[in-house]
Amino acid sequence: MSAVNAVISRKAVRHNFKRIKSIVKTSRVISVLKANAYGHGVLEMARILVDSDAFGVARLEEALELRNADFTTPILLMEGFFNTADIEVLIEHDIQTVIHSLEQVSQLEAFAKAHSTLTANLKVWLKIDTGMNRLGIAPSQLDEALARINTLGFVDSKINFMTHFSCADDLDNCFTSEQMSQFYTLVEPHDGELTLANSAGIIAWPDSHADWVRPGLLLYGCSPMLNRIGEQDDFIAAMTLSTSVIAIKPLAKGENVGYGAHWKTERDTQLAVIAIGYGDGYPRHAKAGTPVLINGNRYPIVGRVSMDMVTVDLGNEHQVSCGDPVIMWGPQLPVEEIAQWSDTICYELILQLTSRVDIKFVE
Ligand SMILES: Cc1ncc(COP(=O)(O)O)c(C=O)c1O
Incomplete structure (x- = not known):
């Protein structure tokens, strides 16, 4: 797996x-x-x-x-x-x-x-x-x-x-x-x-x-179509891309996150590190704020997407634990939306996954 x-x-x-x-x-x-x-x-x-x-x-x-x-x-x-x-x-x-x-x-x-x-x-x-x-x-x-x-x-x-x-x-x-x-x-x-x-x-x-x-x-x-998702025309996203939380860490207000110290915490918070990056085909240009879905809740990506990891701001009131699955896109989180956050089109996202990603078909 x-x-x-x-x-x-x-x-x-x-x-x-x-x-x-x-x-x-x-x-x-x-x-x-x-x-x-x-x-x-x-x-x-x-x-x-x-x-x-x-x-x-x-x-x-x-x-x-x-x-x-x-x-x-x-x-x-x-x-x-x-x-x-x-x-x-x-x-x-x-x-x-x-x-x-x-x-x-x-x-x-x-x-x-x-x-x-x-x-x-x-x-x-x-x-x-x-x-x-x-x-x-x-x-x-x-x-x-x-x-x-x-x-x-x-x-x-x-x-x-x-x-x-x-x-x-x-x-x-x-x-x-x-x-x-x-x-x-x-x-x-x-x-x-x-x-x-x-x-x-x-x-x-x-x-x-x-x-x-x-x-x-x-x-x-x-x-x-521009600014639409498949569901609005009764289509169902076939692919769900997911990974899991591999670390959770508390951060104080004013700390830097990720390469280039690109993002700074504005309050004390907790960060989830998740196991996906541009080495898997996740877009490096996903901006801070791009949503991921953990246990049915949306959380924003913060800092730069790195090759193998992405950092997510959980805040302090979360129920997330290490090992929890994280949905990057799928029927509940439209890839069209992730494409907008990444200044690209969903065509590119669904077909640029790398060989590191396991593709599995289910009924
Ligand atoms: C000639 C031609 N027809 C049909 C398609 C399918 O396009 P779409 O994925 O937008 O349905 C393509 C894809 O680029 C194409 O090049």
């Missing part, structure tokens, strides 16, 4: 998946399992989410991990392949791919030339850049991309279309509407199935649901 534990509730994940289905109704669901299922453990998450219509990953090695574990669910490589040699692997393992640039179309053509007798049916999703300006072909390249892909015998002739939102977490930002309307206008003359929505699209932009949605964060029970 390690000092720091991340317990993942299968029941919560199942609930979140059902909740997504109930919101999107008829749209099919690509469960996004990239980055080790946002730090939760990809194979176990794939088992729980085996009813997904597809799995979404960023990297070829993530897709292969699923295939090597015998998952037969369709897999979409959302970042696309990186070189011509990858195309053979995609075909061999029946992995669908995003095409986001004309350079990739050229790589497909080169592959076709080198394998002229190949009879495959590579499924392709053409990603159109509607303003995120990251991956995606420019709208002006759409006709050329389609015409060139359509001449390739080993590519499925039914091409699907995709775009990605840059501001969907912000309900007041009309750029999402602009992205949607540009995308729908561009694909209108064509036949393929459509996908636009990430988690924020699912919650906040019903017009984006289309044929397929691509939830990541919501599966894990967290909210992608």
Whole structure:
């Protein structure tokens, strides 16, 4: 048993998946399992989410991990392949791919030339850049991309279309509407199935649901929306991160705490030292005041987060003892709140836990 534990509730994940289905109704669901299922453990998450219509990953090695574990669910490589040699692997393992640039179309053509007798049916999703300006072909390249892909015998002739939102977490930002309307206008003359929505699209932009949605964060029970938590939209945080109290010490008014003498007691008090730090992936930038939960009560972190320890101000009226469990985040202490205290996003927190943390699944 390690000092720091991340317990993942299968029941919560199942609930979140059902909740997504109930919101999107008829749209099919690509469960996004990239980055080790946002730090939760990809194979176990794939088992729980085996009813997904597809799995979404960023990297070829993530897709292969699923295939090597015998998952037969369709897999979409959302970042696309990186070189011509990858195309053979995609075909061999029946992995669908995003095409986001004309350079990739050229790589497909080169592959076709080198394998002229190949009879495959590579499924392709053409990603159109509607303003995120990251991956995606420019709208002006759409006709050329389609015409060139359509001449390739080993590519499925039914091409699907995709775009990605840059501001969907912000309900007041009309750029999402602009992205949607540009995308729908561009694909209108064509036949393929459509996908636009990430988690924020699912919650906040019903017009984006289309044929397929691509939830990541919501599966894990967290909210992608600014200043909201998953619970407000009936999602349940799947992960509870916890440690324990390893020391309690009295301090007089005016004493320094931690590296850099960053924090000073304003009254006589008692301090709990807890066994977690940035060596476990807890954010070093968590500010003084960031809450932890001990025996159902919130206490503030004080002083700097160190590699293996965090100090917590208990005051003088507490019932805390050495060995008591401490919850760093979970359903009762939203990770979205900890992210705010740490000037980051909950995505980063849940997936930056280190190998020192024991991840365990419970029913
Ligand atoms: C292309 C694409 N689709 C869907 C997602 C899932 O996003 P979210 O976790 O916000 O649902 C991501 C994640 O970054 C992504 O890159």
